[in-house]
Amino acid sequence: MSSFLLTLFISMLFMLGFFSLFGFVAGKESAAAMRPFLRILFAAILLMLAAFSLFGFLASFEPSDDAIVLRVGYAIIGISSLAGVANLARKLIRRDG
Numbered sequence: 464m465s466s467f468l469l470t471l472f473i474s475m476l477f478m479l480g481f482f483s484l485f486g487f488v489a490g491k492e493s494a495a496a497m498r499p500f501l502r503i504l505f506a507a508i509l510l511m512l513a514a515f516s517l518f519g520f521l522a523s524f525e526p527s528d529d530a531i532v533l534r535v536g537y538a539i540i541g542i543s544s545l546a547g548v549a550n551l552a553r554k555l556i557r558r559d560g
Contacts, residue, residue: 505551506551517541
């Protein structure tokens with residue numbers, strides 16, 4: 464289970480880094496045009512992470528020795544992901560470049 468989470472985390476970091484690098488290399492004009500797309504993409508990734516943490520939070524109610532640690536971890540990840548989505552949505556609606 465922990466190797467799966469590590470793989471998921473590393474792949475998400477790789478995707479975020481790749482799209483950030485793509486926006487940096489593409490230049491200012493095309494990067495400005497890609498900002499809404501990247502915000503929607505990052506919001507989708509964060510929503511997937513929030514859904515995964517919700518599922519993990521609910522699954523942590525099964526009998527286990529370290530269930531409270533998992534619940535707290537999943538709650539922190541889920542709440543911070545939803546806060547990131549709200550921030551990205553606010554910027555997308557206001558068009559704050």
